[in-house]
C-alpha cells in the first residue's frame with residue numbers, strides 16, 4: 443500500500459476482486475476529499491524541488507523506474523492477471539513492455555522535445571521570440587480499469603519527466619496495480635511524495651479536480667469525461683480527455699484476407715475486447731465478406747478462454763461484473779434484431795467473469811452493437827456494397843478514436859484513411875500504435891480532446907510560455923506615443939506597400 447494511504451484513517455474500503463475467480467484479493471481505502479487534497483499538497487511540495495532538477499537529471503532518475511520495472515516484471519504481471527483478468531502475454535506485451543519502452547523513449551528524447559523553440563517573426567524583424575516549456579505543477583491523472591498500468595503510468599512517467607508532480611486516482615476496479623506502480627517508483631528512489639496514489643470511487647476523482655491540481659489527464663467513458671471537462675472548466679484548468687471508441691474496420695475487395703482476419707480477430711478479442719481501440723464493427727465489401735467471415739469464425743472458435751492465473755489461455759476474463767452484463771445485453775439485443783451468432787454469444791467458463799469470443803454477422807448500422815461501445819469480446823460484421831458505403835458508415839458515429847483499413851494497395855489505403863474521421867487510422871494492422879510512444883494518441887468527435895504520447899502529449903503536460911526580445915537596440919517604436927498625423931500617414935503607406943494588391947502580385 444502506498445504511503446499516501448498510510449497517512450489516513452479510512453472510513454470505508456474498496457475490495458479488489460479477481461475477475462477470473464470472483465475472489466477478493468485486497469482492500470484499499472475509499473479516500474475522502476480531505477485525504478485527496480492532502481495528497482495533492484504533498485505532491486506539490488515535492489514538485490517544487492523536482493522542478494529545479496535539470497531535465498537531463500530528471501530523465502536519468504526516471505530511467506531507473508524502467509530498470510526496476512523490468513527487474514520486477516513478473517510481480518507486476520501476476521498482479522495484472524489477478525486484478526484485471528488479463529492473459530500473461532497481454533500483461534507483458536500491452537502493459538509492462540509498453541511502459542518500459544515509453545520510459546526509455548521519453549528519457550532519451552524529452553530534453554530535446556522540451557528545448558526552447560525559436561519563433562522567427564515574419565514582420566517585426568528587429569525582434570524575436572522563443573517558446574519555453576515549464577512544468578504545470580501537479581497533474582491529476584484519473585484512470586480506467588482496462589489498462590490499469592500502461593495508461594496511467596505512461597502519463598505519470600511523461601508528467602514527471604516534464605517536471606511535474608502527479609496524483610493518480612486509479613479506477614476503483616483495479617486500485618492495487620496503481621499502488622504497485624508507486625512501490626516501484628519508490629524502489630527506483632524517486633522522491634516518495636512526488637507521485638501520490640489516491641484510491642476511491644468517482645467522488646475521489648471529483649475531489650482531485652477540485653483540490654487544486656494544475657491540469658487533469660482523464661481516461662474513461664464519454665459520460666464521465668463530460669463531467670470532468672465541466673469541472674475543469676469551472677476551475678479554468680486544462681484537461682486531456684481520452685474517451686470511448688467504436689473503431690470500424692473497413693475490409694476492401696483487394697484485402698489480404700488471411701492477414702485481415704487474423705488482425706480483426708486479435709483486434710476484437712485482445713484484453714477480452716476491453717480496449718478503447720478494439721475492432722468494434724467490421725464493414726466487409728460484399729465480394730470478400732463470406733471468405734472473411736469464415737476465416738474470423740475459424741480463428742475465434744479455436745481460442746482458449748479461462749483463468750490466466752492457472753491455465754495457458756488466449757482470452758481472459760472481463761474486468762468486472764457490470765461490463766459483463768453490458769456485453770451480454772448488447773449481444774442479446776443484436777440477436778433479437780436479426781444478427782446471427784457465428785460463434786460464442788454467451789457467458790464463458792463458470793466461476794469467473796467470462797464472455798465467449800463472439801462473432802456476429804448480418805448486423806445493421808442501426809443496432810446498438812454497431813453504434814454503442816461494446817467493450818467486450820464481440821466482433822459484429824456488416825456486409826457493404828463497396829468501400830464508399832463502408833467509409834460513410836464508418837463515419838456515421840459520435841466516436842472517432844481509431845479506425846482500420848485493409849487493402850493490398852497502400853495508396854488506396856491512405857486515401858481511405860484520410861477520409862475516415864478518427865484520431866488514428868491504421869492500414870493493415872490494429873491496436874499497436876498505443877505502443878509507439880512517438881505517435882499521438884487521442885480521438886476526434888466525442889472520443890476526446892487533446893493527445894497523450896508523442897511530443898504533443900509531452901508538451902501538453904507543460905505550460906507553453908513565450909518570450910519576445912529585441913534583436914536590435916532601438917530608442918523607441920514608431921507606433922508609441924505621441925500619436926501624430928505624420929506617423930499615421932507613414933504607417934498607412936507602409937501597410938499598403940506590404941499588404942496591398944501590388945505587393946502580393948510581385
Ligand code: NAD
Pocket residue numbers: 584585586587588589593611612613614642643644645646647648661662663664665666667669670683684685686687717718815817843884885889890
Ligand atoms: P469511467 O468513466 O466509468 O471511469 C473512469 C475513471 O473516472 C474512474 O477512475 C472513476 O472512478 C472516475 N470517475 C467517475 N466519476 C467521476 C467524476 N465525477 N469525476 C472524476 N472522476 C470520476 O470509465 P471506465 O469504465 O473506468 O473505463 C472504460 C471507458 O474508458 C471506456 O469508454 C473506454 O473506451 C475508455 N477508455 C478510453 C481510452 C482512450 O485512450 N481513449 C483508453 C482506455 C479506456
